[in-house]
Amino acid sequence: MDFINYGKQTVQKDDIDSVVEVLQSDFLTTGPKVVEFEKAICDYVGVSYCVAVSNGTAALHLASLALLKEKDKVLTTPNSFLATSNSIIYANAKPIFVDIKEDGNIDLELCEKFLKEDSSIEVLYAVHFSGNPIEQEKLAYLKERYNIKILEDCAHSLGASYNDIKAGSCKNSDISIFSFHPVKNITTGEGGAITTNSKEIYKKLLFLRNHGMIKDSSMKPWEYEMRDLGFNYRLTDIQCALGLSQLKKLDKFLKKRKAIAQKYDEAFKTCEIIKPIYPFFEGSAYHLYVVRVDFKKVNLSKEELFYKMRESGIGLQLHYIPINKQPFYKNLGYGKEITPIMDRYYEEVISLPIFPSLDEERQNYVIKSLKGFLNA
Numbered sequence: 379m380d381f382i383n384y385g386k387q388t389v390q391k392d393d394i395d396s397v398v399e400v401l402q403s404d405f406l407t408t409g410p411k412v413v414e415f416e417k418a419i420c421d422y423v424g425v426s427y428c429v430a431v432s433n434g435t436a437a438l439h440l441a442s443l444a445l446l447k448e449k450d451k452v453l454t455t456p457n458s459f460l461a462t463s464n465s466i467i468y469a470n471a472k473p474i475f476v477d478i479k480e481d482g483n484i485d486l487e488l489c490e491k492f493l494k495e496d497s498s499i500e501v502l503y504a505v506h507f508s509g510n511p512i513e514q515e516k517l518a519y520l521k522e523r524y525n526i527k528i529l530e531d532c533a534h535s536l537g538a539s540y541n542d543i544k545a546g547s548c549k550n551s552d553i554s555i556f557s558f559h560p561v562k563n564i565t566t567g568e569g570g571a572i573t574t575n576s577k578e579i580y581k582k583l584l585f586l587r588n589h590g591m592i593k594d595s596s597m598k599p600w601e602y603e604m605r606d607l608g609f610n611y612r613l614t615d616i617q618c619a620l621g622l623s624q625l626k627k628l629d630k631f632l633k634k635r636k637a638i639a640q641k642y643d644e645a646f647k648t649c650e651i652i653k654p655i656y657p658f659f660e661g662s663a664y665h666l667y668v669v670r671v672d673f674k675k676v677n678l679s680k681e682e683l684f685y686k687m688r689e690s691g692i693g694l695q696l697h698y699i700p701i702n703k704q705p706f707y708k709n710l711g712y713g714k715e716i717t718p719i720m721d722r723y724y725e726e727v728i729s730l731p732i733f734p735s736l737d738e739e740r741q742n743y744v745i746k747s748l749k750g751f752l753n754a
């Protein structure tokens with residue numbers, strides 16, 4: 379059996395064919411596939427505008443420049459990939475780390491407490507952790523009641539929905555971002571996208587993506603004008619062709635992910651020691667499958683479990699090391715926030731392999747190995 383990692387892309391012949399087609403066409407970048415991919419994302423999530431960019435971090439960077447002013451205070455979660463809060467710092471704003479709930483998502487009740495106590499906080503960055511969507515009515519309430527701006531980090535949650543509101547539709551937020559890194563729900567190799575319903579934000583993103591430069595039909599053919607300091611964060615037509623092909627199969631991929639999640643749920647149902655972080659939820663995109671292990675009840679440390687599983691050919695992961703405890707953040711004065719749920723969560727959780735091509739035999743092998751080592 380090949381080594382089973384916690385996540386893996388599914389690239390099939392039709393994906394490869396669509397890439398080859400672009401390689402033989404006139405446009406390798408800034409051609410028709412980019413616009414087509416952006417339109418397909420708009421249609422899928424139900425949003426007005428989409429800007430495809432070179433990766434999820436670039437998406438967060440541009441979204442933060444479009445949304446934030448210098449010194450803005452931004453509520454965010456310690457339980458995410460580094461890029462979420464790094465992007466706040468790229469924009470010279472200030473992340474405030476808020477504790478999470480048992481399901482790994484940011485605690486919006488605590489966010490409200492922060493908003494009540496400090497009226498200068500104007501922004502919330504929410505991550506739909508593992509693909510499990512944050513309650514949209516709570517985002518709507520906070521936005522309305524406290525007049526805040528909201529960014530949804532949907533890097534895990536392409537395809538997730540909550541009461542028929544798709545993650546990334548920006549129904550109760552200003553801006554959303556996606557990542558198409560190979561471990562995410564669809565891939566373009568590297569890639570990302572930003573969605574919004576604001577025409578103003580959309581225009582700003584387009585021009586930040588391309589050097590802060592304007593070139594339009596009113597200008598002479600050779601003219602271009604730089605109005606702001608932008609970047610080259612473009613995504614190629616080659617990558618967008620792959621993304622288009624992948625997006626067509628997203629619902630199939632999600633079905634597989636959910637079936638695996640249900641299988642794991644069932645396997646740990648009567649188990650004292652291993653518990654999924656939330657009960658099965660149809661709206662989750664199951665980018666990750668995270669369990670808590672009660673290490674106090676077993677004669678095995680987390681470290682030992684990781685190594686033993688690795689020797690058995692299974693790659694576990696840990697999502698996430700609290701961002702505020704990273705050396706860079708500690709140097710900025712972070713790390714002493716009171717986050718008891720996150721602290722315990724971090725001690726207990728592991729991510730099990732979940733990806734569309736993980737077959738039954740290997741699902742069973744993961745379950746058997748994990749239960750075996752934990753004597754569960």
Ligand SMILES: *Cc1c(COP(=O)(O)O)cnc(C)c1O
Nearest residue numbers: 433434435458459461533557559
């Ligand atoms: C993957 C990820 C990102 C960054 O995306 P890249 O495409 O790897 O730059 C941002 N936020 C979260 C929550 C992620 O999981």
